Amino acid sequence: MAITFEKVNFSYGAGTTLAHAILHDVTVNMPSGQVTAIVGQTGSGKSTLVQHINGLLKPTQGRVVVDDFELTARTKEKQLMQLRQKVGIVFQFPENQLFANSVLEDVMYAPLNFGADKVAAQAAAETALRRVGVAEALWQKSPFELSGGQMRRVAMAGTLASDPSVVVLDEPAAGLDPKGQAELLQLVLELKSLGKTVVFISHHMDHVVAVADQVVVMHDGRVVAKDTPAVLFNRDLDWFKKMKLDLPKAGQFAEKLTAAGMKLPERPLTLTQLATAINTEVGHE
Amino acid sequence: MNNIMIGRFVPGDSFIHRLDPRTKMIGTFLYILVMLWANSWASYAWTAIFVLGLIRLTGQPFKLYWDGLKPIFWLILFTVVLQLAFTPGTPVLYRLGPVVITTPGLINAIYVMIRFVLIILMSTILTLTTPPTSIANALEMLLGPLKKIKVPVAELALMLSIALRFVPLLMDETQKIMNAQKSRGMGFSTGGPVKRAKAIIPLLIPLFVGALQRALDLANAMEVRGFRDAVQRTKYRVLHYEKNDGLAFAGLFVFVVVFVVTKRLF
Amino acid sequence: MTQAIKINNLNYQYDDTQTLFDDFNLTIESGQWVALVGHNGSGKSTLAKLVLGLIAANAGEITVFGVPLTVETVHEIRGQIGMVFQNPDNQFVGATVADDVAFGLENQQLPSNDMPSRIDEALNIVGMQAFKDREPHTLSGGQKQRVALASVLALAPKIIILDEATAMLDPDGRDTVMQTLQALKARFGKALTLITITHDMDEATLADRVVVINDGQLILDGTPAAVFSQRDLMHDNGLALPFAGELAAQMQPAPANYLDERELIQWLSRLKK
Ligand SMILES: Nc1ncnc2c1ncn2[C@@H]1O[C@H](COP(=O)(O)OP(=O)(O)OP(=O)(O)O)[C@@H](O)[C@H]1O
Numbered sequence: 001m002a003i004t005f006e007k008v009n010f011s012y013g014a015g016t017t018l019a020h021a022i023l024h025d026v027t028v029n030m031p032s033g034q035v036t037a038i039v040g041q042t043g044s045g046k047s048t049l050v051q052h053i054n055g056l057l058k059p060t061q062g063r064v065v066v067d068d069f070e071l072t073a074r075t076k077e078k079q080l081m082q083l084r085q086k087v088g089i090v091f092q093f094p095e096n097q098l099f100a101n102s103v104l105e106d107v108m109y110a111p112l113n114f115g116a117d118k119v120a121a122q123a124a125a126e127t128a129l130r131r132v133g134v135a136e137a138l139w140q141k142s143p144f145e146l147s148g149g150q151m152r153r154v155a156m157a158g159t160l161a162s163d164p165s166v167v168v169l170d171e172p173a174a175g176l177d178p179k180g181q182a183e184l185l186q187l188v189l190e191l192k193s194l195g196k197t198v199v200f201i202s203h204h205m206d207h208v209v210a211v212a213d214q215v216v217v218m219h220d221g222r223v224v225a226k227d228t229p230a231v232l233f234n235r236d237l238d239w240f241k242k243m244k245l246d247l248p249k250a251g252q253f254a255e256k257l258t259a260a261g262m263k264l265p266e267r268p269l270t271l272t273q274l275a276t277a278i279n280t281e282v283g284h285e
Numbered sequence: 286m287n288n289i290m291i292g293r294f295v296p297g298d299s300f301i302h303r304l305d306p307r308t309k310m311i312g313t314f315l316y317i318l319v320m321l322w323a324n325s326w327a328s329y330a331w332t333a334i335f336v337l338g339l340i341r342l343t344g345q346p347f348k349l350y351w352d353g354l355k356p357i358f359w360l361i362l363f364t365v366v367l368q369l370a371f372t373p374g375t376p377v378l379y380r381l382g383p384v385v386i387t388t389p390g391l392i393n394a395i396y397v398m399i400r401f402v403l404i405i406l407m408s409t410i411l412t413l414t415t416p417p418t419s420i421a422n423a424l425e426m427l428l429g430p431l432k433k434i435k436v437p438v439a440e441l442a443l444m445l446s447i448a449l450r451f452v453p454l455l456m457d458e459t460q461k462i463m464n465a466q467k468s469r470g471m472g473f474s475t476g477g478p479v480k481r482a483k484a485i486i487p488l489l490i491p492l493f494v495g496a497l498q499r500a501l502d503l504a505n506a507m508e509v510r511g512f513r514d515a516v517q518r519t520k521y522r523v524l525h526y527e528k529n530d531g532l533a534f535a536g537l538f539v540f541v542v543v544f545v546v547t548k549r550l551f
Numbered sequence: 552m553t554q555a556i557k558i559n560n561l562n563y564q565y566d567d568t569q570t571l572f573d574d575f576n577l578t579i580e581s582g583q584w585v586a587l588v589g590h591n592g593s594g595k596s597t598l599a600k601l602v603l604g605l606i607a608a609n610a611g612e613i614t615v616f617g618v619p620l621t622v623e624t625v626h627e628i629r630g631q632i633g634m635v636f637q638n639p640d641n642q643f644v645g646a647t648v649a650d651d652v653a654f655g656l657e658n659q660q661l662p663s664n665d666m667p668s669r670i671d672e673a674l675n676i677v678g679m680q681a682f683k684d685r686e687p688h689t690l691s692g693g694q695k696q697r698v699a700l701a702s703v704l705a706l707a708p709k710i711i712i713l714d715e716a717t718a719m720l721d722p723d724g725r726d727t728v729m730q731t732l733q734a735l736k737a738r739f740g741k742a743l744t745l746i747t748i749t750h751d752m753d754e755a756t757l758a759d760r761v762v763v764i765n766d767g768q769l770i771l772d773g774t775p776a777a778v779f780s781q782r783d784l785m786h787d788n789g790l791a792l793p794f795a796g797e798l799a800a801q802m803q804p805a806p807a808n809y810l811d812e813r814e815l816i817q818w819l820s821r822l823k824k
Pocket residue numbers: 012020022040041042043044045046047048049286287721
């Protein structure tokens with residue numbers, strides 16, 4: 001399901017004395033079935049942007065199109081249900097959305113809201129819990145008795161259970177240990193292989209490189225670049241400084257190697273690329 | 286959360302900012318008491334002029350105060366409508382079934398509205414120019430005598446200052462939880478009151494759990510920094526009256542005198 | 552060397568759950584910088600709370616600078632340990648930056664006249680003096696954590712524990728906090744014992760010593776070089792090596808022993824010649 005932003009402007013508190021313009025003329029599209037990463041420094045408007053995808057925020061001007069749904073300033077609240085069924089958002093620290101008596105009940109919340117009956121909702125919840133790797137032994141437990149990592153997974157299942165075609169993840173990896181982070185990236189790729197459109201906000205360029213088909217760079221509420229990771233991360237270093245962005249760790253390492261007198265033919269983005277490049281470089285001697 | 290101005294402090298260096306918080310609290314209290322006596326156009330005009338003057342003195346844009354009024358707009362409107370619709374008298378201006386709008390009703394409604402607005406503006410001046418800690422401090426000192434009858438004034442003051450600090454955080458949190466549950470399809474529940482009440486559980490529980498977690502975290506952070514009880518502490522912000530406070534009390538005196546005079550004359 | 556923290560045969564369990572710490576031992580020398588790592592739920596935060604007496608052990612002994620932790624000594628011990636928590640918003644007590652730094656001083660019953668200079672000094676160390684009158688919620692995450700650090704520094708602690716203090720920050724905020732920590736270490740040297748709890752192994756390499764725990768067990772303990780040479784063991788415990796370590800493992804031929812980033816770059820540029 002493709003997502004298109006057309007000339008979107010957005011202000012918090014639009015129409016009041018406190019109106020505060022955040023997004024400026026954002027035009028961007030996120031192709032169906034692909035993983036689009038959104039990066040940019042703190043306060044650049046990433047979270048504000050993605051909250052338009054399921055109508056939590058409505059553009060002050062311009063429009064957002066998700067599949068065949070058009071969202072504008074005039075879209076009625078009632079119509080948004082239809083959009084929210086298609087788009088699931090996992091927020092940062094999603095564990096603070098948990099509320100029900102049992103894990104299973106919590107995960108059933110979204111499918112029930114979107115009109116599934118109890119049996120269907122339970123089936124959907126079970127599928128989602130399995131997908132994120134929550135063991136069956138935990139399903140009847142209270143979500144508040146779980147460890148931090150388990151809570152995070154249950155919360156993600158709570159969004160995936162309504163089987164949205166678009167999944168938006170807003171910095172989902174914060175506070176996870178290295179293994180948890182790796183599993184999360186795996187889940188993103190799995191969602192993609194199921195044909196879902198994934199939007200992924202992250203400050204971790206290594207995560208971006210690992211999953212993204214394209215990267216949207218935000219700066220001061222504007223989209224300043226949209227490229228594949230390979231193209232984007234080959235830009236000039238000064239540009240990254242200006243955007244307050246990091247290179248992936250492999251790229252950073254390669255820069256340090258260059259400074260030490262070992263220049264690689266091109267800037268590597270992943271550990272494997274870096275290792276291969278170094279091995280050939282050294283092997284040639 | 287950004288449009289809630291009640292309880293929000295904006296740092297500055299104006300005459301009002303530099304006043305002792307006790308002066309400001311006594312002043313606010315006195316002003317509200319006096320203002321409730323107003324009963325004529327002239328006396329309302331004078332109280333309004335006085336507040337506008339104070340607002341000028343705070344050096345903050347009027348827009349900030351305006352934003353403080355907005356959240357309670359509906360409350361004001363509600364009271365005004367009540368006054369309008371249910372004040373008997375003559376002459377009758379308009380009649381629609383049982384609803385009768387009379388001239389005294391209209392005047393009353395306008396007075397009530399002005400009172401509301403002035404009270405809010407005055408309290409906003411206090412909170413906008415005084416850090417919550419200072420308000421709590423001032424309260425503690427003003428209520429000091431109550432300690433004699435075993436009222437835990439120091440604890441109450443500390444609780445108040447922390448509560449004030451947590452208001453914006455909780456507003457923020459509420460918004461986040463709303464967003465998360467809306468994304469999971471919450472909302473537009475139809476059905477009877479029980480069903481509707483049930484529908485807000487997904488908001489209330491996370492909010493409660495989150496608040497509790499915050500409170501526990503904060504308690505830890507306080508204990509680690511050596512907090513034992515609210516009594517055995519010294520104070521960073523020491524309160525002392527200065528020349529300006531004398532000036533302020535003089536101003537307040539002039540306000541009351543002019544008020545009494547206008548009330549008599551007009 | 553004096554021992555800043557000594558933990559002997561510690562036992563602890565949360566209410567009805569299974570035992571978390573079972574005869575756990577750890578000694579931290581005064582002046583060390585120790586990174587404490589372990590997967591989610593391995594007991595790191597619990598350990599910090601035990602040391603601070605925020606929760607009480609079921610059995611075992613904790614001593615801080617030779618003083619055993621008991622109900623009588625807990626306040627004295629807390630006076631020597633400062634702690635910065637993960638969530639920057641939940642540890643602000645004061646309404647402004649200065650008020651927050653003052654909070655601990657007020658608890659110590661420092662005379663009001665002495666406070667401004669102590670506050671300025673502490674804010675100066677973390678580079679936040681310009682933000683003295685700001686309200687906490689108008690600060691960025693990295694700035695908030697630096698204020699939290701200043702609030703702790705004002706109390707002149709001998710030990711500072713940071714529990715994932717950078718986890719909620721963006722790279723910029725993370726960098727400023729880590730730079731501040733390095734500056735602290737340079738400034739106070741042996742007078743300051745630093746314990747950083749983290750999931751970021753590149754952060755852990757900055758420490759003098761890395762301690763790995765898993766389900767309340769001590770898995771590895773040693774210099775970063777020693778700990779990070781145990782690649783398999785780290786992976787088995789849900790952890791990873793710092794980037795340079797993971798890279799070195801892919802090199803053919805691989806270096807004989809663990810190299811940190813600087814050493815690896817040197818090693819590689821020498822190979823090239
Ligand atoms: N509810 C709100 N009301 C008013 N302003 C807001 C609100 N939420 C965010 N903002 C402002 O909008 C701007 C963009 O915020 P946003 O959260 O979209 O940034 P972000 O790119 O997601 O940042 P981060 O990386 O820190 O999550 C910021 O200046 C922020 O202060």
